[in-house]
Amino acid sequence: MNVDKIRKDFAILNGKNPPIYFDNACTTFRPNSVLGKMNEYYEQYPSCAGRSNHRFGTRVTEELIKARRTVADFFNAKKESEIVFTRNTTEGINLIANALGLKKGEIVLTSDKEHNSNLIPWLVKAKSVGIRHETFKFGDLGDFEKKIKNVRLVSVVHTSNVDGTTQDVKEMAKIAHENNAVILVDAAQSAPHKPIDVRKLDIDFLVCSGHKMLGPSGMGILYGKQELLEKMDYFMAGGETVTNSTYTSFVPEKVPEKFEAGLQNYAGIIGFAEALRYLKKVGLGDVEKHEHELNKRLSDGLLKLGVKILGPEDAKLRGGVAGFNVGKMNPHEVSLMLDSYNIAIRSGMHCVHSWFNANKLAGSARASLYLYNTKDEVDFFLEKMKDIAKLAR
Amino acid sequence: MVICIIALPVFALLGLFSLKYRILAWEAFHCLFRTVAFKPCNTGLDLKIKSKFTAKLMWFPALARGFYKYFAVLSWIFVILALLSVAGTGYGLYNYIKYGNCNGPDSSAFCIFNPTRAGGEEQCSTFTQKTEVDVKKVNLTGAVVRGALYAPYAIVEYGCYSCHYTKEAESALNQVLANYPNVKLFYLDVPLDIHPYSVEAGEAAICAGEQGKYWEYHDLIFERQESLNDSSFRAFANELKLSVSAFDKCLDANSTKAQLEMQRDNAFAAGVYGTPTFIIGKTVLVGPQEYEVLEKAVKKLM
Numbered sequence: 001m002n003v004d005k006i007r008k009d010f011a012i013l014n015g016k017n018p019p020i021y022f023d024n025a026c027t028t029f030r031p032n033s034v035l036g037k038m039n040e041y042y043e044q045y046p047s048c049a050g051r052s053n054h055r056f057g058t059r060v061t062e063e064l065i066k067a068r069r070t071v072a073d074f075f076n077a078k079k080e081s082e083i084v085f086t087r088n089t090t091e092g093i094n095l096i097a098n099a100l101g102l103k104k105g106e107i108v109l110t111s112d113k114e115h116n117s118n119l120i121p122w123l124v125k126a127k128s129v130g131i132r133h134e135t136f137k138f139g140d141l142g143d144f145e146k147k148i149k150n151v152r153l154v155s156v157v158h159t160s161n162v163d164g165t166t167q168d169v170k171e172m173a174k175i176a177h178e179n180n181a182v183i184l185v186d187a188a189q190s191a192p193h194k195p196i197d198v199r200k201l202d203i204d205f206l207v208c209s210g211h212k213m214l215g216p217s218g219m220g221i222l223y224g225k226q227e228l229l230e231k232m233d234y235f236m237a238g239g240e241t242v243t244n245s246t247y248t249s250f251v252p253e254k255v256p257e258k259f260e261a262g263l264q265n266y267a268g269i270i271g272f273a274e275a276l277r278y279l280k281k282v283g284l285g286d287v288e289k290h291e292h293e294l295n296k297r298l299s300d301g302l303l304k305l306g307v308k309i310l311g312p313e314d315a316k317l318r319g320g321v322a323g324f325n326v327g328k329m330n331p332h333e334v335s336l337m338l339d340s341y342n343i344a345i346r347s348g349m350h351c352v353h354s355w356f357n358a359n360k361l362a363g364s365a366r367a368s369l370y371l372y373n374t375k376d377e378v379d380f381f382l383e384k385m386k387d388i389a390k391l392a393r
Numbered sequence: 394m395v396i397c398i399i400a401l402p403v404f405a406l407l408g409l410f411s412l413k414y415r416i417l418a419w420e421a422f423h424c425l426f427r428t429v430a431f432k433p434c435n436t437g438l439d440l441k442i443k444s445k446f447t448a449k450l451m452w453f454p455a456l457a458r459g460f461y462k463y464f465a466v467l468s469w470i471f472v473i474l475a476l477l478s479v480a481g482t483g484y485g486l487y488n489y490i491k492y493g494n495c496n497g498p499d500s501s502a503f504c505i506f507n508p509t510r511a512g513g514e515e516q517c518s519t520f521t522q523k524t525e526v527d528v529k530k531v532n533l534t535g536a537v538v539r540g541a542l543y544a545p546y547a548i549v550e551y552g553c554y555s556c557h558y559t560k561e562a563e564s565a566l567n568q569v570l571a572n573y574p575n576v577k578l579f580y581l582d583v584p585l586d587i588h589p590y591s592v593e594a595g596e597a598a599i600c601a602g603e604q605g606k607y608w609e610y611h612d613l614i615f616e617r618q619e620s621l622n623d624s625s626f627r628a629f630a631n632e633l634k635l636s637v638s639a640f641d642k643c644l645d646a647n648s649t650k651a652q653l654e655m656q657r658d659n660a661f662a663a664g665v666y667g668t669p670t671f672i673i674g675k676t677v678l679v680g681p682q683e684y685e686v687l688e689k690a691v692k693k694l695m
């Protein structure tokens with residue numbers, strides 16, 4: 001993997017004084033090819049897919065079919081129709097929460113380290129429908145097995161956005177299925193960084209966001225096994241979700257269109273597919289390896305400065321993420337100071353308030369790496385962190 | 394955090410012009426609100442200020458560490474200084490409105506608000522350059538006295554009948570004389586050639602004075618200052634029921650002219666360069682004065 005060459009593909013990294021961007025777990029930069037592909041839609045065939053039969057309409061429809069195929073291939077889905085376009089991970093989870101037909105008393109099991117996007121929908125459903133929401137200790141298969149009895153849906157984060165650790169969702173899927181539960185995997189933080197094969201993992205649903213994997217914002221996907229999707233009710237209904245209607249009745253569309261109400265974010269869909277093509281070309285395996293190398297350098301450097309790292313010290317177990325706290329320093333101060341040196345990291349509770357509250361932590365700083373980050377950037381970061389760490393003494 | 398006390402009004406003002414500052418003002422508002430409620434402020438505005446400054450100071454680590462560590466104390470000091478300076482500015486503004494000088498009634502120190510009243514020295518003058526008024530050289534020959542002759546304290550005024558600044562100075566001056574019966578006024582007329590009817594009016598006033606009506610005539614000239622013309626002076630004499638023949642004779646007399654010229658020469662010799670000029674003891678005030686300014690100068694004599 002040639003990082004120098006990759007960096008040339010990102011306009012923002014080729015200006016004067018390019019940023020040191022270590023906030024990739026929040027959102028990533030986009031390569032020129034993605035932006036170009038999106039512009040192409042607006043400039044050459046800005047039209048409706050699947051309804052208008054003029055040449056523009058035909059072209060969008062074609063691009064959409066190609067895009068869905070690209071996504072299906074990327075995750076090794078059996079059929080293209082198993083891919084539903086959404087706005088983001090959050091929408092995907094809400095779709096399942098609302099369309100799966102959860103009933104009063106049914107149990108939804110999540111880990112104890114979920115993003116608000118995979119917690120609040122269940123708390124809302126608990127209030128409105130009366131489902132029960134339970135948690136197991138993140139990554140603890142023993143605890144998971146203990147809690148799995150009578151669970152209708154397991155909804156778990158694959159890779160944590162707080163510390164970068166990954167759970168064994170393959171094993172969880174197996175256990176869930178043995179107990180007649182379905183499993184939804186929040187792959188917002190894993191899909192961008194490691195190859196995912198939904199068939200090998202044998203998971204029922206997977207959601208992720210394009211903006212965390214070189215794609216446009218406002219664009220995500222839901223993967224669902226065909227037979228499960230077909231059994232599901234509407235989430236949002238309207239244009240595109242029916243094949244016919246009278247004043248009193250309608251004929252539902254097939255999946256996945258049934259779940260794609262209204263005119264879609266065509267440029268987003270096309271751009272997202274282009275991002276996946278880009279990642280595929282680079283090779284996610286290489287991306288993962290590159291992140292491990294950088295994260296090891298970064299984590300070792302931080303540990304040497306006496307900085308406390310969230311989760312295991314071994315960088316290999318944390319992908320491209322290093323969550324840390326500098327003594328008793330407010331993590332926001334760390335990120336604000338780094339910003340003065342053109343280094344972008346994240347600080348706070350990272351939308352996982354529940355876990356921080358339960359662990360009585362005020363938050364953390366987080367550096368998260370991606371394919372375009374370099375050793376030099378890590379070294380510069382560590383140099384600045386050395387100064388900052390001195391303040392905490 | 395306390396720093397937000399200052400940040401809020403500053404950013405609110407800037408926020409009128411830019412969204413960026415409106416957001417910061419909003420953060421400051423939250424931050425201040427929490428400060429007042431004694432909860433830790435977590436909107437980040439104070440953190441932002443603290444962190445950004447610390448980072449800027451990092452080239453000198455000890456300084457950065459000191460700033461970081463004592464940020465709370467420093468921001469209190471800063472806030473107190475800022476509040477003091479706001480209070481000082483307010484006091485200056487008050488002085489400016491009240492006395493026309495932001496430094497107080499009888500200061501000649503530099504004032505940032507370009508003063509137009511006291512010390513502003515608006516005056517009628519034939520000189521382009523100011524001279525130094527020498528109090529010791531004040532010559533009262535020919536001066537007319539207003540108020541009680543036996544009054545122990547005196548204001549000396551150099552005035553000119555066609556100078557509207559002299560006219561402007563009248564009301565505060567007369568108020569002081571009315572409120573302080575132990576103060577009298579020596580008025581010395583300094584006609585300036587550049588002003589039409591300046592000499593004529595001065596002579597006419599002297600001639601009215603011959604018939605015992607100097608001050609009535611003096612007040613009438615100022616009252617009608619804007620509409621003076623060739624026939625004004627005879628008309629005023631009639632109005633005040635003066636003997637017109639005696640009045641005319643006086644006007645024609647060389648001695649009248651000479652008296653006025655002498656007064657003017659004496660004034661210039663004392664360094665007076667414009668009208669009105671007030672000499673109150675050792676205080677020299679040029680230009681129309683507020684009541685309080687004159688009063689303060691008079692009180693200094695007592």
Ligand SMILES: Cc1ncc(COP(=O)(O)O)c(C=O)c1O
Nearest residue numbers: 088089090115117161186188209
């Ligand atoms: C683990 C995880 N789940 C869900 C989300 C929500 O993603 P989105 O905001 O794109 O819906 C995030 C984003 O930070 C995340 O990290």
